[in-house]
Amino acid sequence: MPANILLVEDEPAIQELIAVNLTRAGHHVVRVSDAETAERMVREALPDLILLDWMLPGMSGVELARRLRADERTRPVPIIMLTARGEEQDKVVGLDTGADDYITKPFSPRELVARIKAVLRRRAPQVTDDPVEAGGIRLDPSTHRVSANGQSLSLGPTEFRLLHFLMTHPERVHSRTQLLDRVWGDHVFVEERTVDVHIRRLRSALEQTGHDALVQTVRGSGYRFSTQLESNT
Amino acid sequence: MPANILLVEDEPAIQELIAVNLTRAGHHVVRVSDAETAERMVREALPDLILLDWMLPGMSGVELARRLRADERTRPVPIIMLTARGEEQDKVVGLDTGADDYITKPFSPRELVARIKAVLRRRAPQVTDDPVEAGGIRLDPSTHRVSANGQSLSLGPTEFRLLHFLMTHPERVHSRTQLLDRVWGDHVFVEERTVDVHIRRLRSALEQTGHDALVQTVRGSGYRFSTQLESNT
């Protein structure tokens, strides 16, 4: 289960150490040295998980975590705190800010990878029933209804789940494989091309209400739900 | 929704951590360090929820849960198990004893509060004796009567409870399993498809009075009582 991980750590040596190990574990790591940049990146494309150093120049890790938790859109992203001190107090405060786990330096790569795996798995069944709204589309899992500017539209179960997933992970590119895993389920044996077909069905449903640029194709990579127009060269 | 919570945890530090957070979340917390005392307190005054540590000196949490489940009076009190990391397999057993949920240490206060909220909501006795009215249908539990635009119609007991439940939880989609739990009872052994049949009987009763779109099918999910028309096109 490879994941996109955002590593926020100012000390180059540690950054390197962590990045190497995570990459070896199959994850895709993006490195950042300060909280401000990190915040921008998170808003740009939600990572699957954030590794956040406790102490950072400028805005601290704690502060960043708090800010991310304050925003509806970034709230669900799991955060693991990297803390230098092993004090009980810090742990409490750290978790209080909304971190999902903490790990005390120095730590073994093995442990880090294990923790990440645990957090990612724990996050998985975190299916929220909360309504999602973006780009004029409103999707409510509890009533199983989708409406576009008041006008309601009907989707098959799979299209519904697909749209739900895309809307809860907006602005991010999802490969066909990822979509199959997250929308269809880990164990299904389905052609990747099938995703295309469902994307198309979803699109044509959305188009009937005038929304036609929400589900975007990223050639060679996958699909993306975005309220921003596609960037053209 | 503040609740009375009984916290059974022997380790002072964790007890403190949890208590502080729950109190901050508006709950009233009573702390106890062993199962025996806990049992006495529960019998004395039923709490709204019990947070129960898996491992306890003397009688274990599991054992306590089992005993509470065995008694008619204490059975309905929801229990959330606190388990230490790495007891994955035990989770199953824990749920088996009748726990409503479990949470693995270390956990974030945020997560704990959320779980508690979820369990309390799930357990909330939302069935009252008040008459319900929606979509031209009026249902009165106290007189056990249903009327559609004045015209009264007769339903079997099961259809009555089914309609009652649907009307008191309108617009929401209910899976067959949920309906079995809430209408038939928690642990009845009935085929899921039986729900379909009763839905059909309910529908045909309603149709005789001209109401035919109230009970809607949501393919792949379940059924829904709604006054809004099903989305078309």
Next chain:
DNA sequence: CAGCTATTTGACGTTTTTGTGACAACATAA
């Protein structure tokens, strides 16, 4: 522009899910 690859699209057969009528078991009341 040509050649190539990736994606879109429409069609189609299959599978899954739901609707329906019938029936036997059971309870209840006359």
Next chain:
DNA sequence: TTATGTTGTCACAAAAACGTCAAATAGCTG
């Protein structure tokens, strides 16, 4: 007891959704 009504289950019918393919189209590279 019989008569009446309710309930759970089944088998089959109907409907909807699904996955796959192949042809058409679009995008990229040189």
